[in-house]
Amino acid sequence: MGFDPKAIRKIAINTGGGDAPGLNAVIRAATLAALHNGWDVWGIRYGYRGLLDGADPRDLVQLTADAVRGITHRGGSVLGTANKGNPFEFPMMEADGSVVVIDRSDEVMRNFERLGFDALICIGGDGSLRIAHQFVDKGMPIVGVPKTIDNDLSGTVITFGFDTAISNACDAIDKLHTTAESHERVFVVELMGRYAGFIALNAGVSGSADAILIPEIPFDLNKVAEKIRQREAAGRHFSIVVVAEGAKPKGGELTVQGPKEAGREVLLGGIAQRVAVELGKLTGKETRSLVLGHVQRGGSPTAWDRLLGLRFGAAAVRALEQGDINVMVALDPPTVKTIPLTQAIERMKSVPLDSDTVLTARALGICLGD
Numbered sequence: 001m002g003f004d005p006k007a008i009r010k011i012a013i014n015t016g017g018g019d020a021p022g023l024n025a026v027i028r029a030a031t032l033a034a035l036h037n038g039w040d041v042w043g044i045r046y047g048y049r050g051l052l053d054g055a056d057p058r059d060l061v062q063l064t065a066d067a068v069r070g071i072t073h074r075g076g077s078v079l080g081t082a083n084k085g086n087p088f089e090f091p092m093m094e095a096d097g098s099v100v101v102i103d104r105s106d107e108v109m110r111n112f113e114r115l116g117f118d119a120l121i122c123i124g125g126d127g128s129l130r131i132a133h134q135f136v137d138k139g140m141p142i143v144g145v146p147k148t149i150d151n152d153l154s155g156t157v158i159t160f161g162f163d164t165a166i167s168n169a170c171d172a173i174d175k176l177h178t179t180a181e182s183h184e185r186v187f188v189v190e191l192m193g194r195y196a197g198f199i200a201l202n203a204g205v206s207g208s209a210d211a212i213l214i215p216e217i218p219f220d221l222n223k224v225a226e227k228i229r230q231r232e233a234a235g236r237h238f239s240i241v242v243v244a245e246g247a248k249p250k251g252g253e254l255t256v257q258g259p260k261e262a263g264r265e266v267l268l269g270g271i272a273q274r275v276a277v278e279l280g281k282l283t284g285k286e287t288r289s290l291v292l293g294h295v296q297r298g299g300s301p302t303a304w305d306r307l308l309g310l311r312f313g314a315a316a317v318r319a320l321e322q323g324d325i326n327v328m329v330a331l332d333p334p335t336v337k338t339i340p341l342t343q344a345i346e347r348m349k350s351v352p353l354d355s356d357t358v359l360t361a362r363a364l365g366i367c368l369g370d
Contacts, residue, residue: 025072
């Protein structure tokens with residue numbers, strides 16, 4: 001039996017993965033648009049936790065106009081989010097302290113149907129939308145909304161949260177310039193982005209970094225050291241190096257914080273410290289590292305991310321109205337369209353090496369480590 005949009009009476013919304021500025025804008029727009037259609041709207045807190053057997057009743061929240069009033073400008077998610085607890089690979093502690101991974105997706109499907117939900121608006125990044133696609137295969141009608149500060153989802157020109165992240169990062173880099181120049185130091189700043197270099201590249205260029213290292217271009221630190229020495233010779237006795245958390249040296253491996261935990265992605269981090277130590281040895285300069293971390297994804301969303309979040313939320317409801325399910329809303333300027341969910345997750349978007357921003361960086365004399 002096909003999906004009948006005229007039969008919609010009750011929908012659910014959830015947010016998964018890392019938080020991103022603009023999440024609340026999506027929730028507000030989707031809620032108000034759905035209420036305008038006469039639908040009941042419920043939020044599932046912390047990913048799919050509210051749909052597991054034995055879940056706390058408070059993990060299902062009815063979303064009313066009052067519930068979403070005044071949240072557009074707020075960072076984070078009023079529904080909470082989760083980057084672990086994938087229902088298809090759910091970690092469970094055994095009596096002996098060991099962890100086993102089990103499939104709890106049938107519980108989610110059973111409770112989704114028991115509660116009378118007709119469709120789900122899933123707001124998430126690559127991992128969350130892959131989980132959503134697995135639920136599509138089990139028969140759940142879903143519209144996805146692309147959320148990631150990393151901007152690595154294919155099919156959409158940009159994701160909400162990205163603009164705020166690069167603005168936060170650029171602000172931090174601006175502040176480092178004054179202290180780096182005062183002490184004549186080299187600062188290595190580690191930024192988020194996982195396996196894509198969009199945040200590091202855009203924030204680094206905007207923040208006048210001297211070198212930018214991204215996953216798409218394996219780096220040679222001798223090239224970075226040469227850039228620093230050139231600046232020294234020119235009387236510029238400080239340098240700013242921006243490095244993406246997923247960057248790696250030529251022939252080298254990713255820097256991770258530990259082994260992969262059950263039910264979640266591997267945790268990247270630590271590359272700035274490695275780069276700083278090596279650059280100190282190569283240049284003889286006092287070199288410090290800074291991991292900007294979750295500051296990048298915190299705080300109020302920029303006007304762009306608020307507007308994009310509101311547009312995406314309204315578009316997700318329009319898709320349901322039209323019976324357009326198992327899709328993701330995507331920005332294709334000047335409009336928001338839908339694309340098949342399979343297309344959105346078929347590949348990770350990465351920085352094109354011939355992109356205008358890369359060419360701009362090279363024209364400005366920024367070292368990219370190659």
